[in-house]
Amino acid sequence: MKLFVRAACVAAASAVLISSATAANVVNVYTARHYDTDAALLERFTEQTGIEVNLIEGKSDALLERLVREGDRSPADVFITVDAGRLHRAVEAGVLSSVESPVLAAAVPASARHPDGLWYGLAKRARVLVVSRERVPDTVETLDYEMLALPEWRGRVLSRSSSNIYTQSLVASMIETRGDAATEAWCEGIVANFARRPQGGDRDQIRAVAAGEGDVAIVNHYYYLRMLEGNAADRAAAESVRVIFPNQSDHGTHVNFSGGGVVARAPNRENAVALLEFLVQNEAQSAFAAGNQEFPVVEGAATTSLVAELGPFVESTVNAEALGLHNAAAVRMMDRAGWR
Ligand code: FE
Numbered sequence: 061m062k063l064f065v066r067a068a069c070v071a072a073a074s075a076v077l078i079s080s081a082t083a084a085n086v087v088n089v090y091t092a093r094h095y096d097t098d099a100a101l102l103e104r105f106t107e108q109t110g111i112e113v114n115l116i117e118g119k120s121d122a123l124l125e126r127l128v129r130e131g132d133r134s135p136a137d138v139f140i141t142v143d144a145g146r147l148h149r150a151v152e153a154g155v156l157s158s159v160e161s162p163v164l165a166a167a168v169p170a171s172a173r174h175p176d177g178l179w180y181g182l183a184k185r186a187r188v189l190v191v192s193r194e195r196v197p198d199t200v201e202t203l204d205y206e207m208l209a210l211p212e213w214r215g216r217v218l219s220r221s222s223s224n225i226y227t228q229s230l231v232a233s234m235i236e237t238r239g240d241a242a243t244e245a246w247c248e249g250i251v252a253n254f255a256r257r258p259q260g261g262d263r264d265q266i267r268a269v270a271a272g273e274g275d276v277a278i279v280n281h282y283y284y285l286r287m288l289e290g291n292a293a294d295r296a297a298a299e300s301v302r303v304i305f306p307n308q309s310d311h312g313t314h315v316n317f318s319g320g321g322v323v324a325r326a327p328n329r330e331n332a333v334a335l336l337e338f339l340v341q342n343e344a345q346s347a348f349a350a351g352n353q354e355f356p357v358v359e360g361a362a363t364t365s366l367v368a369e370l371g372p373f374v375e376s377t378v379n380a381e382a383l384g385l386h387n388a389a390a391v392r393m394m395d396r397a398g399w400r
Pocket of ligand 1: 280
């Protein structure tokens with residue numbers, strides 16, 4: 061397990077954490093997000109509130125295992141991770157506690173938070189389609205996820221593997237909105253249309269479209285934007301594709317969230333709630349989302365110019381908790397369909 065410790069504590073992390081957990085004005089944050097902007101934002105929180113932030117960074121599953129293992133003795137106050145499917149794992153593991161906050165309830169749309177306040181969405185990503193500018197004519201202005209299962213896309217579709225949480229959450233959202241039978245048929249259709257065996261990350265799907273291995277890929281929007289800002293090769297790849305937000309006239313594009321919740325028996329519960337409330341203020345929202353070219357969850361918070369250029373879109377209003385609830389069914393369905 062690889063963990064990075066920053067902010068106030070450097071050496072002997074656990075010892076420092078445990079002693080500071082009992083001290084007055086701290087909040088201990090376990091986070092699976094690792095953007096420099098997040099650290100800068102937390103410093104601003106300290107300036108505003110006097111509450112010192114101890115930031116423990118790690119991989120989502122490792123941090124969750126640690127929370128479970130530490131149990132009642134955990135110094136953790138806040139758990140932040142990426143994807144509602146992973147937030148659901150934390151819910152299932154019983155490590156989060158319900159927060160009732162008028163501030164959070166007013167700021168975070170209902171679809172972007174757990175119905176019982178076990179976690180709140182903090183940034184939003186859209187699972188979009190990128191198509192080759194060269195091989196998919198401009199006249200193709202709209203596409204739905206469903207269309208990728210039609211015969212005309214045979215041998216042209218690129219996707220990540222079914223072991224990836226982003227893929228699982230997309231299929232889970234389809235189960236919620238389209239039902240089991242339609243989703244299962246879609247899985248079979250899309251597998252039949254794959255350009256190659258699912259492999260690599262989202263960036264690799266975009267690179268594969270650019271390289272002519274396939275003509276359409278399913279990716280999180282920020283990978284496209286970050287490649288536009290990346291090295292020359294990535295920029296060229298991103299410039300060879302265009303983005304289509306699917307299902308604009310019916311279910312909306314599947315979205316997912318980075319989010320955070322207050323840990324069960326958090327030693328500094330009030331400070332934990334204060335931190336979440338800080339993170340949904342407009343300015344904090346903009347900074348938090350900008351770190352990964354995501355959309356803020358709070359209406360009216362400013363986006364980066366690249367995100368703004370992608371334009372407004374119709375998003376799915378499926379409650380994000382459903383993505384976790386249908387996760388196991390989604391995995392089984394993809395397995396049956398031969399989605400590797
Ligand atoms: Fe990602």
